[in-house]
Amino acid sequence: MDEKIKGKITLQALIVMLVVLVVVSSLGVTNMLIASKVAESTRRSLAEKVTITSRLVAESAVVRDGLSGKGPEKAIQPFTEKIRKQSGTHYYITVFDMKGIRKSHPNPALIGKPFQGGDEGPVLAGEEHLSTAEGSLGVSIRYFTPVFDEEGRQTGAAAVGITLKQVETAVDQSRSIIYAGLAAGLVIGLSGALYLGRRVRRVMFGLEPHEMARLLEERSIMIESTHEGMVAVDRAGRITLINEAAARLLEKAGIHGPFTGKEAESVIPRFHLPAILEKGEAVVDEEVDVNGFVFYVNSSPLKVEGRVIGAISTFRDKTEVKKLAERLSGTEMYAEALRAQTHEFMNRLHVILGMVHMKNYDALAAYIEEINIRYQDSIGYLSRRIKDPVIAGFLLAKMSYSVEQGKEVVLSEDSYLPDKKDSRFTHELITILGNLIDNALEATPIDGRPVTVLIESEETGLTIEVKDHGKGMDSPDEAFTKGVSEKGKGRGFGLHLVNESVGLLGGTIQVLTEKGKGTIIEVVIPLHGKGENK
Incomplete structure (x- = not known):
């Protein structure tokens, strides 16, 4: 079926047409099988009635006496008319003697x-019989019964009949009942077809099959193109959907498929999907360790009309997320540093422009020389102590940013950091230094004492110390917990990232704080092995 035909015939119309066709066909076959039997049964019933009535008349004393001469012959007509009216006006009853002369009609x-009629011969010979012949009332079905007197001599006969026209009328009446039943069946079938069509359309959200197929295809493409792993389960906790990214991540963690149809609890027990189904509450950014691989997992119940019908989990490798966070964090820090330097540069340009307008060229030359000496001193001070150009540039930008904020960052004279030429180490170090310096600056009031940064490199390892003179920490033990911060909601990620970076480098963290006097955070990164974060 092409798209043009699909657009013309809807699913509802197709269902209605098919159901009506089935109902009409069924009713037609039923009519063929039943109508002929009903007609035959009607004819047989009428024949039985005329037979019984004929025998009843032939056995009656009035007819027997009237034909034998023992009773009045005139009594036959009123008697037969009475029986005819009681049996139905569509019957006729005739009594005649052995010469065929009618005594009633x-x-x-x-x-x-x-x-x-010419068919009375057998009955005058004493035989009962059923016959179809044309008489004074037209072609009819009639039954003949001989009449005998008390001595057993035949004195005449009784004939009870019904015209074929009346027979067909009775057959048509019987058929009309069938036709009424067929019509009722057709109406019920059509109503059911319309209801079924509307019901199916409502279940399918008003979409046609080809539209549903297209949506399903698009859904499959979208799910498979998603970089995050995706696992869905039904109400019983069985896996009903898993995309390629999820299968790849789970195989990376040593869990191999096939997955569809299995209990989620037996495949990924740490995802806690049965608990999600039971409680009906979502879990966001949960860290789950699967055979040594850590995933960030977001799980949510699937609800239809307020009833939980399943659950879905999306997850990513923590390493990938952390790399992305580092890149974003580093980019944000670089952007802030560049903005600070740009702001400072613009201020100095304004000073230079003012001096030019005032034609105070001697003072302008001295001002430019002073800026150059100060900048060269800063660069020289940093470059002599920090050999890694990325870290040196980063610290220089942080110093410029602090000046813009009305604060100051000072690198200790005892600092020294060789160029390790290790991009991974540099990235982790930027995360550690950036977040520690940012936290220290936030804790320092404007025009307060400077934030001191010490970076010492020895044979045993690297020591980083950031000291501020702010208000101190209320709960240093909880400071590195994700989402926990004294600054309010939506914060508490900086020190958490520091803790993770230090852990990856195998280092330790120590916090010294005193309320109202400040905080010192010391990070020690050994050359080899993993330490413990304190």
């Missing part, structure tokens, strides 16, 4: 005249 004018 529905039409009194025909009494005394010969019987018509």
